[in-house]
Amino acid sequence: MGFLVVLDRVADGAAFDKVIEPARRAVRAVLRPQAVRDVLHGTWLGHPLHPVLVQVPVGSWISAGVLDLVPRLRPAATFLIGTGVAAAVPASLSGAADWSEQEVGVRRLGAIHAVANAAALGLYAGSLAARATDRGGLGRVLSYTALGIATGSAAIGGHMSYAQSSGASHAATAARALSTDWMDLGPLDDFPEGRPTLRTGKAASTAVPLVAVRRGARVVVLVGACSHLSGPLYEGTVEKVRGADCLVCPWHGSAFDLESGAARRGPAANPQEKLEVRMEAGRVMARLAPRHE
Ligand code: FES
Known part of the structure; x- marks a missing residue:
């Protein structure tokens, strides 16, 4: 069974709705002021904000993965990982605001997208901690694992956009x-x-x-x-x-x-x-x- 078929099966299944719906209500409660939600949606921009914001963590983390291949460039890789971790926060908030107002199939895939991103973020944070304590080898293992998870998660996000039309007009x-x-x-x-x-x-x-x-x-x-x-x-x-x-x-x-x-x-x-x-x-x-x- 292909990856995309699996995603469509997930979007059709209600197995995790008991968890997803309370999470959605929680997101809506936290992002309650309409003005805050509109900033995060990108209403002021005339374009969804989430795909704009994700450029920073994605670009930073991919670049860090390349720089980590060259020993003398590893300090720069660490800096980029930190940049990506910081930029992931507004990108996540924007994605959560959009997700909370989407159709059920998008919400199901979006929940997986969010869990995978949270896992990648945690691994990158662990990588930063390891690099800060002279355990660079462990730091690189953690960051490459995170990059793999983030890449899979980006593919899910792409499916939500291009196959499920979330964010499209x-x-x-x-x-x-x-x-x-x-x-x-x-x-x-x-x-x-x-x-x-x-x-x-x-x-x-x-x-x-x-x-x-x-x-x-x-x-x-x-x-x-x-x-x-x-x-x-x-x-x-x-x-x-x-x-x-x-x-x-x-x-x-x-x-x-x-x-x-x-x-x-x-x-x-x-x-x-x-x-x-x-x-x-x-x-x-x-x-x-x-x-x-
Ligand atoms: S505001 Fe959601 S369909 Fe119009």
Whole structure:
């Protein structure tokens, strides 16, 4: 059985949910202030923060593994291991914040990812202690073992991102199915003021939900599937969030700026795809921006 098949089996199995769910509640309790969670999600950045932060520990530890091969460069390797250990803390917090708001299959694999990372971190800390007490051989055994575990854990993280779409923009995926032709969404008079309305976008082989919000003589049209986990934005509400009029997702409360589509409140970090809109003889016409062609 291949590694990826094993991961998919793990994602399907409920054996450890009794442990995973209390852990998730604990993470949410610790990271309770929404502003803290939004910093960790990367909502302010417009991009998930976790993959950005993990560059530092991963890069430091791989480089340390190379430097450890050359005896006179081992002090530099020790410094890089320490850098990686320090940088792993914010990277872990960011990952934990994302993990606590993901689907169950991602949470199961994420739990293994977290346990493996914690094991690698512990071994690296042990390696630093051994190097500090003139037991360099033991230090290198511990750090190479840690590097092996961290590499396996990174593969799990990659599977969560690329196969399970955690962190990916689900709105961008939905938008990809849309045509870039102008679509007639109906007469302006049919759109209620300030209330999200479902419309269906033209696509090659499937219907793509759109959400429209009328604002006086204008209509804002966004892809209807939330960028976080495809929640139905057309069932959401329009609210003021951090000084901006936002469309709020009914599933996990992400708020998207109606003017720009940017996430103003997480867990979403990716923006919501916004369509171009024009009025034609009293009818609302919308299309996906040509950059999607
Ligand atoms: S699906 Fe999670 S906030 Fe919209």
